Amino acid sequence: MSTESHILVIDDDPDIAKAARLLLERHGMRVSTAADPEAAWVLLASEPIDVILLDLNFARGRTTGDESFAMLDRLIAADARAVVVVVTGHSGIAVAVRAMRSGATDFVIKPWNNERLLTTVERGLALRRARLEAAATPPVAGGVLLGESAGISRARDLVARVAPSSASMLVHGAAGTGKTLIAQLIHQASPHAHRPLVVLDAEAADADGIAAQTAAAAGSLLVIDHIDRLPRALHATLLHAVAGTRTVATTRLDRAGIRTAIGEDLLDRVGTIEVALPPLVDRAGDAVLLARHFLALFAYRHARPTMALAPETLTAIAADRWPDNVRGLRQAIERAVLLGSGDLMLSPDTMEPTPLAPDLSLARNEQALITAALERHAFNVSRAAAQLGLTRAALYRRMARYGL
Numbered sequence: 001m002s003t004e005s006h007i008l009v010i011d012d013d014p015d016i017a018k019a020a021r022l023l024l025e026r027h028g029m030r031v032s033t034a035a036d037p038e039a040a041w042v043l044l045a046s047e048p049i050d051v052i053l054l055d056l057n058f059a060r061g062r063t064t065g066d067e068s069f070a071m072l073d074r075l076i077a078a079d080a081r082a083v084v085v086v087v088t089g090h091s092g093i094a095v096a097v098r099a100m101r102s103g104a105t106d107f108v109i110k111p112w113n114n115e116r117l118l119t120t121v122e123r124g125l126a127l128r129r130a131r132l133e134a135a136a137t138p139p140v141a142g143g144v145l146l147g148e149s150a151g152i153s154r155a156r157d158l159v160a161r162v163a164p165s166s167a168s169m170l171v172h173g174a175a176g177t178g179k180t181l182i183a184q185l186i187h188q189a190s191p192h193a194h195r196p197l198v199v200l201d202a203e204a205a206d207a208d209g210i211a212a213q214t215a216a217a218a219g220s221l222l223v224i225d226h227i228d229r230l231p232r233a234l235h236a237t238l239l240h241a242v243a244g245t246r247t248v249a250t251t252r253l254d255r256a257g258i259r260t261a262i263g264e265d266l267l268d269r270v271g272t273i274e275v276a277l278p279p280l281v282d283r284a285g286d287a288v289l290l291a292r293h294f295l296a297l298f299a300y301r302h303a304r305p306t307m308a309l310a311p312e313t314l315t316a317i318a319a320d321r322w323p324d325n326v327r328g329l330r331q332a333i334e335r336a337v338l339l340g341s342g343d344l345m346l347s348p349d350t351m352e353p354t355p356l357a358p359d360l361s362l363a364r365n366e367q368a369l370i371t372a373a374l375e376r377h378a379f380n381v382s383r384a385a386a387q388l389g390l391t392r393a394a395l396y397r398r399m400a401r402y403g404l
């Protein structure tokens with residue numbers, strides 16, 4: 001890890017910063033230095049940083065060190081996985097303890113012993129790696145975009161082609177059509193999947209929130225949720241802040257609506273590639289397929305017996321306009337599983353296994369096969385593995401790979 005590790009030293013004393021840089025560079029690390037918080041934020045916004053060395057006395061002349069603590073708070077607010085090692089003078093043990101309570105991971109006392117500083121930074125790097133790995137653990141359920149209609153196939157294809165690049169993407173679709181899910185899938189398939197996904201709620205955003213979230217998204221992906229709801233006064237702030245950051249913006253508006261809402265400049269910046277999610281009513285066949293999936297999922301989650309959709313229920317699902325789209329269908333199925341009655345009739349399981357769509361892609365067929373087996377067995381992994389001729393461990397590995 002040492003060769004790729006990037007350390008940021010925040011210290012207003014150029015001699016101290018230089019001494020740290022020379023020592024750490026000699027040990028194969030990349031080191032950037034910043035003399036004040038502003039310079040540090042510029043670096044944090046443009047480059048992924050693994051460990052931050054923060055001098056607690058850098059507001060020299062101000063005895064309280066409040067500016068340093070404010071910086072520490074903002075660093076941790078911007079990235080809960082940030083590893084911050086504080087550097088303090090001999091008399092600063094009490095200050096170091098306060099910093100640890102505020103979220104610093106370790107401390108070093110000046111004048112430092114080189115070996116001690118090196119060990120502390122290496123320990124910080126190991127902690128950072130562990131935190132990132134924990135964040136990258138795939139979810140056990142959810143995270144899969146189901147549907148065989150043309151609109152969903154197009155969306156899936158765009159995500160597969162564009163997510164690995166650095167292009168910014170704009171996801172359109174009415175409420176509950178799967179925009180948030182698409183944003184998560186783009187992140188999972190992107191080169192930044194090992195870093196946390198950062199979300200900015202445009203409606204609630206202010207200038208500080210924009211700065212903090214953009215800094216947190218450095219080297220990762222910033223999801224700008226409902227970008228059309230960003231207050232007009234903040235359009236220029238956001239445009240400026242996201243320069244150099246990859247974004248995935250979501251909106252319920254169509255292209256004409258979003259152009260009016262956020263203006264050409266911002267649209268040009270966030271809309272390099274557009275993914276349009278059609279309403280569920282326009283996805284022929286998908287409502288029934290999704291209903292079967294949610295039925296198996298909720299039966300498993302709420303420990304209810306496996307049920308099937310009664311024939312008249314299938315007809316009703318296919319004919320419904322689903323104004324709340326996939327979210328509405330998901331909630332209707334969950335209610336039916338929990339209450340055993342309601343709008344949707346369920347009957348004891350007589351369901352045939354979901355037929356597989358003809359598809360020459362090995363991975364997609366494997367994913368479809370695994371999804372079908374899991375649904376068939378209400379997410380009972382042992383039984384699904386037995387049907388597939390896999391060990392449980394092999395099935396778990398594949399489930400993780402496909403986000404099932």
Ligand SMILES: Nc1ncnc2c1ncn2[C@@H]1O[C@H](COP(=O)(O)OP(=O)(O)OP(=O)(O)O)[C@@H](O)[C@H]1O
Pocket residue numbers: 142143144145146147152173174175176177178179180181182252290326327330
């Ligand atoms: N194609 C799909 N396959 C499986 N689950 C889906 C699909 N589309 C949406 N969902 C699920 O439906 C629910 C609603 O989707 P999501 O939250 O992504 O909608 P949204 O478009 O972001 O809505 P909003 O505009 O309200 O923010 C989520 O639980 C999501 O996982």
